[in-house]
Amino acid sequence: xxxxxxxxxxxxxxxxxxxxxxxxxxxxxxxxxxxxxxxxxxxxxxxxxxxxxxxxxxxxxxxxxxxxxxxxxxxxxxxxxxxxxxxxxxxxxxxxxxxxxxxxxxxxxxxxxxxxxxxxxxxxxxxxxxxxxxxxxxxxxxxxxxxxxxxxxxxxxxxxxxxxxxxxxxxxxxxxxxxxxxxxxxxxxxxxxxxxxxxxxxxxxxxxxxx
Numbered sequence: 662x663x664x665x666x667x668x669x670x671x672x673x674x675x676x677x678x679x680x681x682x683x684x685x686x687x688x689x690x691x692x693x694x695x696x697x698x699x700x701x702x703x704x705x706x707x708x709x710x711x712x713x714x715x716x717x718x719x720x721x722x723x724x725x726x727x728x729x730x731x732x733x734x735x736x737x738x739x740x741x742x743x744x745x746x747x748x749x750x751x752x753x754x755x756x757x758x759x760x761x762x763x764x765x766x767x768x769x770x771x772x773x774x775x776x777x778x779x780x781x782x783x784x785x786x787x788x789x790x791x792x793x794x795x796x797x798x799x800x801x802x803x804x805x806x807x808x809x810x811x812x813x814x815x816x817x818x819x820x821x822x823x824x825x826x827x828x829x830x831x832x833x834x835x836x837x838x839x840x841x842x843x844x845x846x847x848x849x850x851x852x853x854x855x856x857x858x859x860x861x862x863x864x865x866x867x868x869x870x871x872x
Contacts, residue, residue, distance in 0.1 A: 668816045669762075676762050678744040679819070681843050684751050684808070685768030686801055688778040690825035691748050693856065694766055695722035697839060698746045700855045701847030706747040723748055730756035746843075751808040757817075764843060765812055765820035769805075772798050774825075832856040 673679075681703065683694045699705050699722070711721045727749050730736065736758045739747075743761065757763060776794050812818040821842045828835040836852035 669819075672762050672816060676760060679762035679764040680739060680742040681744075681746040682754070682757070682763050682765045683746060683748045683768070684754055684765050686751055686770070686772075686775055686804065688775045688782070689768040689770040690828060691750075691768050692721050693825075693828065694768055694823065694839070695746060695748050696855050697836060697852040698843070698847070701836070701840065701849070701852040703843065703845060703847060704745040706742045706745055727753065752804055754808050755811055759815075759817050761817065763818050765818055766839065766842065767808070767812070767820050767822045768825060769822055770825040772801050775801065829856060829858050
C-alpha cells in the first residue's frame with residue numbers, strides 16, 4: 662500500500678463518506694452535471710434560491726452558503742453534504758475545510774465558449790463587463806491551474822475531469838464515468854435523459870465564425 666493510499670484510507674475511516682463536489686469555472690457545465698447526478702438518484706445540497714432562467718433553463722442546483730465560504734468561520738454544515746452532491750466553483754475549492762473528504766467532478770470547457778456564454782448572460786441582465794477577454798482568459802487559466810494543483814496535492818481531494826463538449830457528444834460514457842467515480846449505483850438511463858444538446862449554444866466553432 663502506497664503512502665497516499667494509506668492516508669486516503671485513514672481519512673475515509675476518520676471522516677466517512679466523501680462530499681461529492683461538482684466544480685469548474687462558471688458556465689462550464691456544472692449545473693448540467695449536478696442535474697445528471699440528481700437524476701441518477703443522488704441527493705444534493707441546494708436551496709432553490711436561484712431559480713431556472715433563460716441562461717440556465719434546467720436550473721442552477723446551488724446553495725447560497727457556498728458563495729460565502731471565504732468569509733465563513735463555521736463551515737461545519739458541510740458535514741451534512743457527505744454522500745451528497747454540492748456545487749462549488751473552482752475558485753472556492755481552497756475554502757473547503759480539511760475535515761471532510763471530497764470527490765470532485767471537475768468540469769472543463771473551452772474558455773472562449775465560457776466567455777461568450779458569460780457575455781450573453783451579462784447582456785441579458787443589462788450589465789457591463791469592463792475586463793477584456795485576454796485578461797479574463799489569463800485569470801481563468803490561473804484559477805484552473807491553482808485548483809488542479811490543490812486537488813493533486815491535498816489528501817482530502819480525489820478528482821476526475823469531464824469536458825463539457827465530451828459530455829454532450831457521448832453522454833453514456835460521461836454518465837458511466839460519474840457513476841464509477843462517485844461509487845454509487847446511479848441510474849445511467851436517467852442521467853443520460855437529462856443531457857440536452859440543444860443547450861450547447863456557444864460552440865467554439867460558432868464563436869470563431871462570429872455566430
